[in-house]
Amino acid sequence: MAYRIERLDKIIESKDIDAFLFTSTISVKYLCGYFYNFEIGPSPFHFIPAALFVVPSKITSLVIADNETDQLAGLDARILMKQYASYTYDKPLDFLSQFLIRIHELIKDSGMCKSRIGIEANSLPHSLAESLLSAYPKIKFIDISHDLALLRMIKDSEELTLIGAATHLCDIGQEAVLKYGKPGMTELELFTLVRGDMDAAAGKRVPMMADMVCGVRTFEGGGNPSDKKIISGDLILSDLTPCLNGYWGDTCNTVVTGKPTHYQIEHFNLIKEVLDSGVNAVKPGIRASAVDQLMRKHLSSAGGYKHHSGHGVGLAYHEEPRIVPYNDTELVPNMVIALEPAIYQNGYGIRLEHLVVVTREGCKILSEFNHRFEKE
Amino acid sequence: MAYRIERLDKIIESKDIDAFLFTSTISVKYLCGYFYNFEIGPSPFHFIPAALFVVPSKITSLVIADNETDQLAGLDARILMKQYASYTYDKPLDFLSQFLIRIHELIKDSGMCKSRIGIEANSLPHSLAESLLSAYPKIKFIDISHDLALLRMIKDSEELTLIGAATHLCDIGQEAVLKYGKPGMTELELFTLVRGDMDAAAGKRVPMMADMVCGVRTFEGGGNPSDKKIISGDLILSDLTPCLNGYWGDTCNTVVTGKPTHYQIEHFNLIKEVLDSGVNAVKPGIRASAVDQLMRKHLSSAGGYKHHSGHGVGLAYHEEPRIVPYNDTELVPNMVIALEPAIYQNGYGIRLEHLVVVTREGCKILSEFNHRFEKE
Numbered sequence: 202m203a204y205r206i207e208r209l210d211k212i213i214e215s216k217d218i219d220a221f222l223f224t225s226t227i228s229v230k231y232l233c234g235y236f237y238n239f240e241i242g243p244s245p246f247h248f249i250p251a252a253l254f255v256v257p258s259k260i261t262s263l264v265i266a267d268n269e270t271d272q273l274a275g276l277d278a279r280i281l282m283k284q285y286a287s288y289t290y291d292k293p294l295d296f297l298s299q300f301l302i303r304i305h306e307l308i309k310d311s312g313m314c315k316s317r318i319g320i321e322a323n324s325l326p327h328s329l330a331e332s333l334l335s336a337y338p339k340i341k342f343i344d345i346s347h348d349l350a351l352l353r354m355i356k357d358s359e360e361l362t363l364i365g366a367a368t369h370l371c372d373i374g375q376e377a378v379l380k381y382g383k384p385g386m387t388e389l390e391l392f393t394l395v396r397g398d399m400d401a402a403a404g405k406r407v408p409m410m411a412d413m414v415c416g417v418r419t420f421e422g423g424g425n426p427s428d429k430k431i432i433s434g435d436l437i438l439s440d441l442t443p444c445l446n447g448y449w450g451d452t453c454n455t456v457v458t459g460k461p462t463h464y465q466i467e468h469f470n471l472i473k474e475v476l477d478s479g480v481n482a483v484k485p486g487i488r489a490s491a492v493d494q495l496m497r498k499h500l501s502s503a504g505g506y507k508h509h510s511g512h513g514v515g516l517a518y519h520e521e522p523r524i525v526p527y528n529d530t531e532l533v534p535n536m537v538i539a540l541e542p543a544i545y546q547n548g549y550g551i552r553l554e555h556l557v558v559v560t561r562e563g564c565k566i567l568s569e570f571n572h573r574f575e576k577e
Numbered sequence: 578m579a580y581r582i583e584r585l586d587k588i589i590e591s592k593d594i595d596a597f598l599f600t601s602t603i604s605v606k607y608l609c610g611y612f613y614n615f616e617i618g619p620s621p622f623h624f625i626p627a628a629l630f631v632v633p634s635k636i637t638s639l640v641i642a643d644n645e646t647d648q649l650a651g652l653d654a655r656i657l658m659k660q661y662a663s664y665t666y667d668k669p670l671d672f673l674s675q676f677l678i679r680i681h682e683l684i685k686d687s688g689m690c691k692s693r694i695g696i697e698a699n700s701l702p703h704s705l706a707e708s709l710l711s712a713y714p715k716i717k718f719i720d721i722s723h724d725l726a727l728l729r730m731i732k733d734s735e736e737l738t739l740i741g742a743a744t745h746l747c748d749i750g751q752e753a754v755l756k757y758g759k760p761g762m763t764e765l766e767l768f769t770l771v772r773g774d775m776d777a778a779a780g781k782r783v784p785m786m787a788d789m790v791c792g793v794r795t796f797e798g799g800g801n802p803s804d805k806k807i808i809s810g811d812l813i814l815s816d817l818t819p820c821l822n823g824y825w826g827d828t829c830n831t832v833v834t835g836k837p838t839h840y841q842i843e844h845f846n847l848i849k850e851v852l853d854s855g856v857n858a859v860k861p862g863i864r865a866s867a868v869d870q871l872m873r874k875h876l877s878s879a880g881g882y883k884h885h886s887g888h889g890v891g892l893a894y895h896e897e898p899r900i901v902p903y904n905d906t907e908l909v910p911n912m913v914i915a916l917e918p919a920i921y922q923n924g925y926g927i928r929l930e931h932l933v934v935v936t937r938e939g940c941k942i943l944s945e946f947n948h949r950f951e952k953e
Contacts, residue, residue, distance in 0.1 A: 240616055242615035242784070242820075291903065293903055322703050325702065326701065327698050327703050328698035328720070330707075392776075393773035401766065401769075404765070405765065405803055406768070426782065519621045519622075527668055
């Protein structure tokens with residue numbers, strides 16, 4: 202993978218940073234490739250799954266639990282791996298001390314005992330901060346979380362490939378909704394079939410956020426699949442957001458079971474037009490707020506939607522640039538953006554979402570799925 | 578639910594605590610009932626999902642993201658709810674400041690500005706700790722994580738009901754493995770069917786850790802289901818650990834597809850005997866290490882197993898009391914313990930696991946599933 206450490210140069214300069222200690226799973230994945238699967242929550246055998254310590258142009262060291270080393274065969278040769286003892290059964294668990302020993306070694310050996318260290322203040326545990334500050338009281342922590350979020354807005358080619366692969370799972374899922382969705386089954390039964398196809402395509406379990414709701418629940422915009430039964434004439438709204446190897450895909454479709462009403466067809470076509478207008482507007486130089494406004498104004502007479510018009514997608518399922526009224530960020534090539542206009546009226550909701558990458562001329566839709574309201 | 582705040586008395590006394598600030602999802606669930614579903618990772622709209630501030634016999638206040646209030650209808654009337662603004666689209670996200678404002682108000686209004694505050698040092702974010710210490714430099718943080726873990730070892734009747742319900746999902750899953758598992762399908766296909774039955778029984782998506790492996794992968798003890806095909810004669814090891822409403826269940830079975838060998842049958846029966854001997858040994862007063870030793874020694878001639886013999890289960894899938902060689906904790910009624918002896922030999926692994934609750938006389942198996950090697 203790309204050696205993204207070099208991209209920290211701007212932050213080093215603007216914030217006068219001597220070294221970095223990354224503790225969020227997203228930053229660790231971004232900078233060295235290691236992905237912690239969050240699907241079963243935090244491990245009882247970890248302090249944190251991994252941390253990355255960087256002294257620019259000198260050291261990049263990954264401190265990682267010794268039961269989490271599976272993915273590390275492809276680790277960049279410039280990254281030094283330091284394991285800490287996590288799971289034990291023949292002696293008491295001691296992962297906190299073991300982790301701290303590794304981090305203290307790194308600070309000491311690199312001579313960073315009085316340095317300005319870039320950190321992520323919300324993901325840095327108090328126990329780690331306190332331990333370092335009491336050993337090295339002249340260290341200054343500088344929060345660089347927001348700088349990193351801005352850095353991650355623009356994707357490199359490997360990231361685009363990974364987001365594309367996750368979006369391919371969305372395509373499979375949306376086709377599965379059209380294929381399997383029918384009156385008589387529950388939202389949850391449909392979800393199980395849809396996720397089954399997506400997992401099968403990935404060859405493994407894939408963490409997934411999903412709105413999968415029918416009938417009046419579509420009016421509320423979404424929610425987890427429940428044991429509510431789909432009845433004939435119900436709409437089914439499926440917003441599928443799988444995380445494949447750390448990168449998210451995100452698309453939404455709304456389908457009808459049975460015969461749609463005249464209004465439903467009109468509304469579906471309206472939202473499709475609005476989505477198309479958003480996709481057509483996305484290009485370098487346009488402001489996120491302008492894309493938001495352009496899509497939102499089409500729907501103001503129809504009551505509009507009380508949520509964002511879109512958002513960045515990558516290592517987080519909702520990240521910068523947000524496509525919202527206040528955000529005057531100018532789009533630039535290689536941003537990845539989900540656009541998701543919607544209508545919520547007459548006791549139902551219709552939302553359609555595409556994931557696009559900004560190109561030099563405009564944008565490219567990452568999905569191959571064409572939004573359809575009915576089975577063909 | 579039980580008003581568990583009163584159980585903090587011992588910690589207040591032993592550590593001279595004036596107030597508590599709980600920030601781990603487990604403690605918040607334990608003390609007030611709010612469960613954050615971790616299955617899709619941390620929310621981009623939260624600082625943390627919730628925190629609980631307690632001034633014993635005065636204030637218990639839950640600070641919670643305003644998009645996480647669904648579950649709070651049943652909140653104990655003694656618990657004051659303070660929401661903080663999380664998701665916004667018409668103005669920039671500001672959840673960190675919003676969260677901090679609520680916490681600062683609580684500290685100030687309760688007069689705890691110079692107090693000894695019990696915290697969980699590994700889950701307390703540096704940004705929160707720093708913000709409080711710079712406003713109130715006389716506050717002392719006291720880590721009470723381990724005290725809480727010990728407190729949670731002994732379950733109350735509501736917890737036993739919840740663990741029982743999660744274990745019932747395990748039963749459904751283990752029956753589903755026997756029902757669906759057959760040569761020609763992949764581990765993942767089997768897993769999809771098994772999880773489908775479990776989710777259907779719960780009426781919702783249930784976060785789940787699961788070893789679901791066949792053939793030579795059973796020799797390694799487990800792993801996530803993959804696209805490896807089950808072939809005739811393969812063993813299938815299924816360790817199912819679902820999290821229902823915050824509480825985990827945990828059972829393991831190993832089944833054979835096709836005709837078992839003589840050795841496989843012998844080994845299955847041996848592990849079943851060892852598991853039975855463990856279950857029969859569990860009673861108040863016995864040390865965890867004695868239960869471990871008793872099970873482990875049966876298997877020392879067969880190579881033994883290089884993991885724990887068992888562990889507590891509750892709001893974590895592996896918690897105190899661990900059933901391991903070094904742990905001399907005496908078992909007491911209402912501890913919930915998984916026992917999971919295993920054999921890994923001849924290129925396969927067989928592990929059987931029961932979840933039990935310690936009673937006054939001995940223990941009671943929470944599962945209704947009987948371990949079986951073959952379809953009937």
